[in-house]
Amino acid sequence: MTTQTGRTALVDELIAIAGPGAVLTDAADMEPYAVDWRRMFFGTPLCVVRPAATQEVADIVRACARHGAAVVPQGGNTGLAGGATPDGSGGEVVLSLQRMACIRALDPVGMTMEVEAGAILQTVREAALEQGRMFPTGIGAEGSATIGGIVSTNAGGVNVLRYGMTRALVLGLEVVLADGTVVNGLRRLRKDNAGYDWKQLFIGSEGTLGIVTAAVLRLVPAPQHSVTAFIAVPDIDAALAFYSLAQSRIGDTLSAFELISAASVGLQEKHFGLKSPASGGQWFILLEGASSLAGIGEAVESLLAEAFESGLAVDGVAAASQQQARALWEIRERITEAEGREGRSVKHDISVPVTAIPAFLADAGKALEDLSPALRLNVFGHLGDGNLHYNVMMAGPGDDGAAINRTVHDAVLRHGGSISAEHGLGQYRVGEWLRTKTPAEQALSAALKQTLDPAGLLNPGKVLPRRDRG
Numbered sequence: 001m002t003t004q005t006g007r008t009a010l011v012d013e014l015i016a017i018a019g020p021g022a023v024l025t026d027a028a029d030m031e032p033y034a035v036d037w038r039r040m041f042f043g044t045p046l047c048v049v050r051p052a053a054t055q056e057v058a059d060i061v062r063a064c065a066r067h068g069a070a071v072v073p074q075g076g077n078t079g080l081a082g083g084a085t086p087d088g089s090g091g092e093v094v095l096s097l098q099r100m101a102c103i104r105a106l107d108p109v110g111m112t113m114e115v116e117a118g119a120i121l122q123t124v125r126e127a128a129l130e131q132g133r134m135f136p137t138g139i140g141a142e143g144s145a146t147i148g149g150i151v152s153t154n155a156g157g158v159n160v161l162r163y164g165m166t167r168a169l170v171l172g173l174e175v176v177l178a179d180g181t182v183v184n185g186l187r188r189l190r191k192d193n194a195g196y197d198w199k200q201l202f203i204g205s206e207g208t209l210g211i212v213t214a215a216v217l218r219l220v221p222a223p224q225h226s227v228t229a230f231i232a233v234p235d236i237d238a239a240l241a242f243y244s245l246a247q248s249r250i251g252d253t254l255s256a257f258e259l260i261s262a263a264s265v266g267l268q269e270k271h272f273g274l275k276s277p278a279s280g281g282q283w284f285i286l287l288e289g290a291s292s293l294a295g296i297g298e299a300v301e302s303l304l305a306e307a308f309e310s311g312l313a314v315d316g317v318a319a320a321s322q323q324q325a326r327a328l329w330e331i332r333e334r335i336t337e338a339e340g341r342e343g344r345s346v347k348h349d350i351s352v353p354v355t356a357i358p359a360f361l362a363d364a365g366k367a368l369e370d371l372s373p374a375l376r377l378n379v380f381g382h383l384g385d386g387n388l389h390y391n392v393m394m395a396g397p398g399d400d401g402a403a404i405n406r407t408v409h410d411a412v413l414r415h416g417g418s419i420s421a422e423h424g425l426g427q428y429r430v431g432e433w434l435r436t437k438t439p440a441e442q443a444l445s446a447a448l449k450q451t452l453d454p455a456g457l458l459n460p461g462k463v464l465p466r467r468d469r470g
């Protein structure tokens with residue numbers, strides 16, 4: 001679709017499908033949909049369309065295909081890899097699922113929930129809790145992130161070590177394919193080996209293979225008792241030894257084991273003023289034990305006593321109330337925003353085998369020091385998952401983000417890791433994916449894309465390079 005007449009005709013068709021109030025064409029109205037959360041990627045879409053039903057999504061995708069227009073699916077636009085905003089080529093249709101936010105069904109006995117793609121994660125979690133059930137994917141952006149977004153990024157978060165990534169929590173999906181076909185796989189089954197498990201292709205593929213319109217989620221019993229503790233540890237080896245001890249003592253109730261550097265705590269204190277309840281270590285651990293059974297408080301207490309006795313922990317507190325626990329979590333959850341307020345940074349979302357974390361930190365730290373001694377680090381993450389947000393604060397405008405990126409990712413690869421643990425590739429990491437994945441894996445990915453989206457109209461330039469620039 002290149003001509004002005006063609007563009008106008010497509011907008012008219014989209015208005016006919018979704019209604020005039022559901023199609024935005026004014027630049028100011030489109031701005032929130034055209035810029036990503038970090039304000040790193042700016043697009044110039046043809047329009048934003050906000051359908052209210054699966055059939056409308058199918059008709060929109062079909063109309064875009066007829067006109068050769070690219071479609072960029074978007075949920076809450078909280079993604080950290082630039083996947084939900086157009087890549088700057090211009091002329092795309094942003095397909096916002098936000099109006100499809102219905103919770104269609106909740107079965108507390110079967111422990112499943114069917115929801116539309118635009119449902120807000122926090123709303124879904126609260127609805128489950130009202131029935132004594134929990135949807136475990138928990139992330140700092142849950143007040144805005146949608147189910148379609150967390151499915152399409154295979155989001156992780158703070159409870160992965162116990163409940164798995166979003167992939168482990170999706171039982172069924174409804175998707176719209178690139179040609180507008182609706183595939184309804186909204187089964188509520190824990191066991192379903194009748195053929196290929198095709199839904200896995202759409203989970204984590206960032207809207208490049210199809211549009212997720214609804215999902216059946218797996219729920220777990222909501223724990224009745226929980227304990228949160230914030231602990232200072234002397235060094236990274238102690239953090240790992242403490243993790244191993246926690247697995248041995250309270251492993252089946254351990255639902256979070258987060259690693260926070262002293263620098264991250266400092267950034268948070270500087271920008272939000274939440275005082276750290278522990279001091280004296282290079283690193284902090286935020287851990288949570290949760291169970292349906294009473295007794296978790298004593299179990300965590302005895303774990304902490306053992307950690308202090310053996311020198312693995314040097315200071316810290318266990319929350320005495322839900323309110324205190326919330327305050328401890330807030331210290332952790334504010335880090336991302338604090339980093340944004342501090343200035344420009346090069347973000348990394350890497351994973352290495354848990355036991356390789358100390359060696360990776362030493363190796364990457366040395367490599368960055370060689371690159372530029374003035375760089376400051378903001379490292380935090382999900383220690384139990386081997387997932388670190390190894391973020392590098394830019395010292396000045398002359399810093400080369402690409403060189404920093406390559407230096408960190410090369411260290412990641414030396415330790416058998418991945419350049420994206422939970423945020424995905426979006427448009428932010430496509431270049432690094434091309435540089436670091438084997439030709440065979442790249443060819444397999446291209447073949448999947450070619451099969452499901454032969455015209456390359458679904459979220460071009462994300463995950464894979466645009467074909468015209470490949």
Ligand code: FAD
Pocket residue numbers: 037072073074075076077078079080082083084085097117138139140141144145146147148149150151152153154155156157158206207208210211212213336337422423426459462
């Ligand atoms: P969007 O940002 O709108 O989209 C993300 C990707 O999914 C894009 O590629 C988009 O095209 C695609 N997409 C969205 N909806 C659909 C759909 N219906 N069909 C097909 N494709 C679709 N992530 C983590 O994993 N763990 C964390 O701990 C975490 N913490 C965060 C904390 C903060 C403060 C912020 C800002 C972000 C955090 N994130 C985290 C990243 C982000 O919140 C997640 O990636 C989330 O899953 C994105 O959901 P969303 O609805 O905003 O998706």
Ligand code: MLT
Pocket residue numbers: 080140157333336349381389
């Ligand atoms: C987190 O763990 O807080 C998120 O993934 C956000 C981030 O990486 O900044």
Ligand code: ZN
Pocket residue numbers: 157381382389422
């Ligand atoms: Zn994270």
